[in-house]
Amino acid sequence: MQLLVTGATGFLGGAVLAELAATPTWDAARFMVRAADLASAQVRLRETLARFEVAPELVKRLHPRQIVLGDLADPDTIFERADLSGVTHVINNGALATFGNHPRLWEINVEGSFRFIARLAEVARLSRFVHVGTAMCVGPDAPRPVPEDWPPAPDAHHLVPYTGTKIAIEEKLQRELPHLPLVRARPTIVVGHTRLGTRPSASIYWVFRSVQLLEKFMIALDDRIDVVPVDWTARTLIEIATRPTLKHDFYHLSAGPDMASTFRELDSAMARGRGTEPRAAVYERIPAEGLDALIGTFRERLGPCSPRIMLRALKLYGMFAALNMTFRNDNLRDEGIQPPPPFASYAEVCAASAEASTVAEQMVADFK
Numbered sequence: 001m002q003l004l005v006t007g008a009t010g011f012l013g014g015a016v017l018a019e020l021a022a023t024p025t026w027d028a029a030r031f032m033v034r035a036a037d038l039a040s041a042q043v044r045l046r047e048t049l050a051r052f053e054v055a056p057e058l059v060k061r062l063h064p065r066q067i068v069l070g071d072l073a074d075p076d077t078i079f080e081r082a083d084l085s086g087v088t089h090v091i092n093n094g095a096l097a098t099f100g101n102h103p104r105l106w107e108i109n110v111e112g113s114f115r116f117i118a119r120l121a122e123v124a125r126l127s128r129f130v131h132v133g134t135a136m137c138v139g140p141d142a143p144r145p146v147p148e149d150w151p152p153a154p155d156a157h158h159l160v161p162y163t164g165t166k167i168a169i170e171e172k173l174q175r176e177l178p179h180l181p182l183v184r185a186r187p188t189i190v191v192g193h194t195r196l197g198t199r200p201s202a203s204i205y206w207v208f209r210s211v212q213l214l215e216k217f218m219i220a221l222d223d224r225i226d227v228v229p230v231d232w233t234a235r236t237l238i239e240i241a242t243r244p245t246l247k248h249d250f251y252h253l254s255a256g257p258d259m260a261s262t263f264r265e266l267d268s269a270m271a272r273g274r275g276t277e278p279r280a281a282v283y284e285r286i287p288a289e290g291l292d293a294l295i296g297t298f299r300e301r302l303g304p305c306s307p308r309i310m311l312r313a314l315k316l317y318g319m320f321a322a323l324n325m326t327f328r329n330d331n332l333r334d335e336g337i338q339p340p341p342p343f344a345s346y347a348e349v350c351a352a353s354a355e356a357s358t359v360a361e362q363m364v365a366d367f368k
């Protein structure tokens with residue numbers, strides 16, 4: 001087996017590397033990185049492993065021969081610089097994952113990714129290709145909870161262009177590469193690490209933190225929010241990629257309707273982590289426009305920030321949160337894969353670790 005991990009420097013990809021580092025699969029793994037040369041790619045991967053607090057003796061296991069230099073915007077060059085004919089398994093994390101209006105989203109997430117995957121399927125004898133999608137790609141009109149493999153309408157509306165690119169590439173792979181041994185893995189919202197909290201990345205955690213600090217947001221206290229931790233997500237992706245046989249070719253990596261935590265539960269856990277009182281008693285659900293009236297309090301409540309940028313970001317994430325979507329994970333359960341721990345069980349760890357940075361510093365991860 002030779003396992004290729006793309007997006008190896010990212011939040012999910014880094015967690016996959018960290019989970020692999022102490023296993024025998026590590027030596028059979030290769031990592032795709034955007035970098036000018038092997039030396040700088042090696043530095044980037046070492047920094048990624050350090051972000052996940054992988055022991056230095058394990059970081060030393062990284063060998064330059066494991067590195068594949070690759071930019072999905074220029075897929076042909078990847079094959080000119082590396083021999084990928086031995087790759088048998090893939091965890092395809094690489095993508096522009098942003099809610100911003102990045103001008104290259106379609107070029108990288110759809111066109112470049114497709115050319116890379118099509119060429120890889122030609123040169124390598126693939127036995128499993130795990131494509132990391134996003135559960136949110138079904139669009140806001142999907143039924144609740146979202147059934148697995150629910151087919152979104154071709155003209156499904158998307159709140160941000162990113163989710164549109166994620167469904168487009170999946171459909172293109174299914175339509176145009178029918179022989180690709182494709183397994184689609186769609187994580188829901190990935191927040192924090194069960195042991196490290198937000199230290200590897202505070203991606204999306206800053207929204208929960210802001211809700212508690214503002215004591216007002218667009219969700220109800222007892223709404224369930226489908227969140228999974230990055231370490232569980234990484235272990236599950238590895239499991240799906242390396243099990244000799246699978247029962248399904250589609251998985252939601254989600255807490256699901258029964259295990260998703262409510263904001264009331266999160267509020268208590270986060271308060272414990274911060275050493276403060278829960279805010280549930282004073283919390284108020286407000287419409288999106290209600291956030292406009294709070295803009296004057298942002299600096300006082302959220303710390304140093306640009307209130308205008310913060311307002312736009314909170315409204316955007318509030319729109320997703322207000323959809324109140326959970327995602328069924330029957331295929332995962334049927335496969336016998338350990339379900340994720342509820343967010344409320346590790347939100348305390350996230351809250352304690354998040355105090356080291358400001359909300360504005362944390363949100364940068366989500367607006368590349």
Ligand SMILES: NC(=O)c1ccc[n+]([C@@H]2O[C@H](COP(=O)([O-])OP(=O)(O)OC[C@H]3O[C@@H](n4cnc5c(N)ncnc54)[C@H](OP(=O)(O)O)[C@@H]3O)[C@@H](O)[C@H]2O)c1
Binds near residue numbers: 008
């Ligand atoms: N985080 C979540 O909540 C979540 C939820 C559902 C699904 N997902 C999916 O999980 C995957 C990873 O997301 P993430 O949260 O880990 O995002 P991330 O931290 O931004 O990582 C993205 C990775 O993709 C790489 N990448 C971006 N553009 C590239 C390009 N042109 N060529 C090669 N590599 C490129 C990045 O490399 P650089 O370091 O060089 O930028 C990075 O390694 C994505 O497919 C995303 O859609 C994430």
